[in-house]
Amino acid sequence: MYAFLFKYIIIGDTGVGKSCLLLQFTDKRFQPVHDLTIGVEFGARMISIDNKPIKLQIWDTAGQESFRSITRSYYRGSAGALLVYDITRRETFNHLTCWLSKYKRKQNNTLQLAPPQNHDNCVPHSNLHLTWISAQCQMRFWADDVDDARAFANSNMTIILIGNKSDLEQKRAVSYEEGAKFAEENGLIFLETSAKTAANVEEAFINTAKKIYEKIQKGDFDIKDETFGIKLGQPSNKVEIGAAPPAQKSGCC
Amino acid sequence: MIQWKKFPFFDKELVKEEGSQNPNSVIQKLPISCTTSGRGILIIGDTEGFINFFDREFRLSSSFHAYNEMVNQLYQLKERNFLISIGHDEPGANPILKIWNLDKMDKNDVPLCVRAIKIEKMVTITSLVCLEDLSQIAVGLANGEVIAMKGDVFRDKVIKQKTMKHPGESPVTGMGFITKGVPSPVLFVVTTTHVYSYIREQEYCIDEEGGDIGNFVMSDDQTPIIARPDAIYFYNTDGRGPCFGFGGTKNKLLWFRSYLVVVGHEASISSSAGGGSGGTASGNSGIGYLSPSNMASKQTIVNIYDLKNKYLGFTDKFEGVSHIASEWGSIFIFTTDGKLYQLEEKDTQTKLETLFKKNLYSVAIDLAKSQHYDNASIADIYRKYGDHLYTKGDFDNAISQYLCTIGKLEPSYVIRKFLDAQRIHNLTSYLQALHEKNLANEDHTTLLLNCYTKLKDVKKLDQFIKTDSEMNFDVETAIKVCRQAGYYEHALYLSLKHNQHDWYLKILLEDIKDDQKALDYIQTLSFEEADKNMKKYGKMLVSNIPEATTRALMKLCTDYQPVHSAGMFGHHSSAFGHQDNAAANNMIHKVEELKLTTDKAAPEEFIHIFVSQPEWLTKFLEYTIQQGNETPLIYNTLLELYLREDKKGSASNITTTTSSSNSEESSNRLEKAYEFLTSPKSKFDEDHALILAQVHNWKKGILYLYEKLKLYNEIIEYHMENEDFDGLIKSCKKYGDQDPNLWVQVLSYFATHQKNCQNEITEVLTNIDRDNLIPPLLVIQILAQNKYTTLQVIKDYISRRLSQETQQIDKDYQQIKQFAEETDKMRNEINELKTNAKIFQQTKCIACHSPLDLPSIHFLCQHSFHQRCLGDNERECPLCAPANKRLLEIKKAQADSAGQHDQFFKLLESSQDGFSTVSEYFGRVKNTVTNHSQKINTLLSIL
C-alpha cells in the first residue's frame, strides 16, 4: 500500500520521448523504435519520499495533434506534469509556450477568449515562421480551453520541464541555459534527461514528487479533493475500488 | 489515420454447407436476433422465439421454441451449463426472463426451464448480465433504467426486482460485472451519455461520456472497454484508463483471447483530421447508433487489435456485419446477407515466421513473450534481430539485441562478429553486460580490459575495476591484463583490494619500481606473508634500499607485528586518492583481525639476499646475535664477513697505495673477529669456522679453533709448517698431558729437521723420559735419523733408562720367586686335603654354640654344626659359603673375559701402562695361553 498516490501526466510534442521516459522509469528499458502513442498510455511505480511509500500513477499522452481531443480529458486532476521537449529539435522547445499557455490562462482564471495581442506570452523568438506557428497553436488552444473548461482544474499542478535526449549532445539544438531560463521564467523545475541512458530519469519523476510532497506538507492542497491528483492511501484491509470522492459523485447527475 | 502495423494472423473462411461450396443454408435462413457462446456450443436466438444450438461442424444440433415472439437477449454462464434468456411471448407484453438448465433436456430436446421471471417494466431490454452463481441478474433498459434481481432463483418464491438505476434520457447500452479483485461485485453500466459503477447499490458516475449500443465489452480479465468514434477507452472502477485513438464509428466489440475485435466503419477524413470535437458532438446524440439497420447497408470493416503488442492482427471489409461471436478458438462473423465467416487464428510459429519475413523482430519478441515462449526461444529471436541489424550495419542496435541473448546464446558468436567488425565500443558494452550477469570467463575479462585499454577509456576501466558492485571477473586475469597494458595503477588497485600480495609487490617492484612502497606493504602483511615475500623480493629490496630493508628484516626476525599506519598508503597513493585509501583501510582492517602473537622469522634464511650488501648483512647479523636469536650459521657467516672485509680491505690495499691506516683497520677487524670468535656466548659450527679461518689464513683463529677442537696434532703440524719451534715446544707442554704422542711426533720432527735443534731435542727427550712415553730403542731409532744428534744428547737418557730397567728386572725376578713359593705352598695344601684324613676337633656347633651331639655335620673348613642347625642346606658350610661363592664368581668372570678381546683392547687403550694390562691378562688366561699366543704376539708387535 501507499501513503499517497500522485497522478502525473506527460505532455509534449510527438517524438520528444515521452513514452520512452515512462518506459525507462517503470521498466528500466529503452525502446529505440518510435512507437507513436495513439491515445493515452499508463504506467505506475512505487517510489519512496521521506520514507513514505508513494505510488506514481503516470499518464503518457500522445503528442500528435490529432489525438489532442482524446488526451485532453486526462489532464484533469493531475498533481504533476512532465512537460517534455527534445533538445535536438528546436521546434519542440518553441512549442512549450503553447503547452503552457493553457495552464497560465487557467491560473489567471481567464477562461474567455484571450485578447490576441498577448503574443509575447507565447512567442519567445522573433522568428517570423515560429511566430506564425505559435499564433496558430495558441488560437487552437484557446478554443480547446473553452471547449474543455473543466480539464485543468488544478492550478496547483507541479510542472517539471524536461529537455530529453541529452545523450545526443552532438545534435543539440537547444542549450541547457535556454531550457533553464525558460523554466525559471515560468516557475518550473528543470532537468535535462536521456531516456536512452536513463540519465536524470529517476530524478525527473522523483523531484516532482518531492515538490508535491512539500506542497502537501505546507498544506497547499485539500488532499481529500481528488481534483488535485493526490490520493491518500487507504489502510489495506478496506480497499474500496471505485470509492470516488463526493465531489465527483455530485458533479455528474 | 494513424494505424498500427498489420499482420495476417487470421485466416478468413466462409462457413459452407456440408459437402458443398455454398454458404451454410441453415444459418442463411435463420433470422438471428442474438447470440451467445462459451461452452463449446454456439447458441443463436432468432426473431421467431427459437433458441438454436450449433456444433463445431455448424450443424444445427438442436433447437427449441423458447418464446412466442423474438428472443431478445441471451446470456450463457461460463461455469455452469445454464442459459438465461429474455424474450416476449406476446407482442407488446412484458418481457420474460427465463433460466434454462441445458443439462436437463426432455425427450424433445427442450431444456428444463428452471425459472421464468416477468420483467415488471414494459421497456425494450438492451442489456443483460448475471453473476455466475445467479445471485444477481441485471437488466438494462432502453429508458436508461437498470433493474437488479437478487436472491436465490432456484428457491425463492419471489425474486424482487429493484431499480438500481433510475430511468433517464439515455438508454443503457452495456453492462458488466467486475468480480475479480474487489470485495463485492461491481456493476459497470454504460449509457449513451455516461458511465456508472455500482458498488453495493451505491452509484458512482465515473465518466460523462457514454457509449453506443454494441460499443461496450468486458475483456476476459474484466476490464470494461468502451468504443467511441474518437477512440477505444479502457476503464477501471475509478474511471478512464488508457485509450487508443482509433477513429471511426464502431458498432460491435468482441473480446477474443487477447484481441479486441472491432466492427465499424473507417473514420471519414474530415472527422479524424479535425480532432475529437466533431465526434464528441455526434456521440452525444448517439441514439441513432442504436438501429443496426443504419449500418447494415454500408461496408463494414473488421479489425482485430492486439492492444498489448500494438498491432492489427487482421483487417478486412465485409458487406455489413449483423452479429459477431467466438467459439472453438475462432471468431464468427455473421453478415447481413446471411453469410457466416470463420476467422481462425494462426499458430504462433506461423505468426513468428511471418514476422521474421518482414524483419519485424521486436513484434515477434513481444508475441513470443506473450505466448510464454521459453527464454531460449526468445533469446533466439533476439539473436535473429541482432543478426538482421548487424547485416544492415546498425551495430549499436544490433548489440542491444545481442545483450538480450546473454545467458542463452554462446557469447563467442557475438564477440566474433564485433571483433571482425572492429566495433570495439559495441563489443565493450556486450562484454560488460556479460560481466554484470556473472557469465564472463577469463577470456572475456581479458578481452574487455583490452577493449578499455585500446579505447583508452580510463574512466570505464576505473569503473569496471573500482566499482563496489562486485563485477564477477577473474581478478588475476584482470591484474595481468592491466599490467600488460601498462595500467599499473589499476593492476595495483586490484591486487591490493583482493589481497594478491604477490602481484602487488611484483608490479611495484618490477613495473613501478617503488621499492619503498613495496617494502612498506610487505610490513603490513601477516607474518607468514611477510616472511614469504621477504624471501622472494628481499634480494632486490636489499640491493635497492639496503637500510630500510635491513631494518625491516631485523623486525621480521625479532618480534614481527604487521604495521598498520594509514599514513603510508596516503603518502604513496598518487593516482587513486581516497579510493586507494579505502582499499588500504580495508587492508588495515584485515591486518587488525590477525592475532597478536609475535612471530619471528629465521634470520639465517635471509642471509642469501644480502649477496651484494655485506655491510648490511653484518649489521643485520650483529643485530640478530645481539637479540639472542642465533644459530651457528649466523655466527659463521658473521665471522666470514669479518674476515672477508679484512680480505677486501687488503685487496684494495694492493691496488691503492699501501696505507698504514688500512692495515690498521684490517688488524682491528681481525681483533674484532677474534673477540667474536672467542666470546664465551658464541655458538659456532667450529669445523666450518675453522675452514673459514683457514681460507682467510687467519693464524690466531686457526690456532684457537684447533685448540678448541682438541686438534693438537694439527696445532703441532701448524707450528711445524711454520717452523715455529718455540710454539711447538709450548704446545707440546700444553697438550702433552692429553696426547703424549705429541712429544713423539715432535721428536721425529726435530730429528728429521734440516736445522740443528739439539736444544729442542733435549727438551723433548726430557719430557718423553719423564713420562716414559716410548721405549728407549724407539727413541734411538728416531734420533738416528738426525745427523746432528750427538751421543751427548742422549747419553743421559740412555743410561738413566738402562739402570731403571735393570732395577725393574730385579724386582720382577723377586716377585716371580715369591709367587712360585706361594704356589708350591698351595699345592701342598691341596695335596694334603686330597690324601690325608681330616680330624674334626670342634666340640661346639658354630651356629648355636652348644656342644655337638649326633647327628652332626663337619665341613672341610673345620666348621661343625648340628644337623638341625643346618636345616636343608647341609652341602655347604653356611659360614664359608659367601666367600666360596665370591671366589667361584671371580674365577668364572676371568675365564669369560679371557675370551673377550674387545674389552681387552679397550682396556689396553685406556690404560696408562699397556704392559701391566697385558700381563694382567696373561694371568687370567694362564690356561688358555697357547690358544692365544698368536694374538699376544700381535699385541706385542703393536706395542
Ligand SMILES: Nc1nc2c(ncn2[C@@H]2O[C@H](COP(=O)(O)OP(=O)(O)OP(=O)(O)O)[C@@H](O)[C@H]2O)c(=O)[nH]1
Ligand atoms: N537518443 C535518444 N533517443 C530517444 C530518447 N528518448 C526517446 N528517443 C527516441 O525518440 C523517438 C520517440 O520516442 P517516444 O518516446 O516514442 O516519443 P513520444 O514523445 O512518446 O511520442 P508520441 O507518442 O508521438 O507523443 C523514439 O525513436 C525513441 O527511441 C533519448 O533520450 N535519447
Ligand SMILES: [Mg+2]
Ligand atoms: Mg509516446
Ligand SMILES: [Zn+2]
Ligand atoms: Zn648347633
Ligand SMILES: [Zn+2]
Ligand atoms: Zn666353614
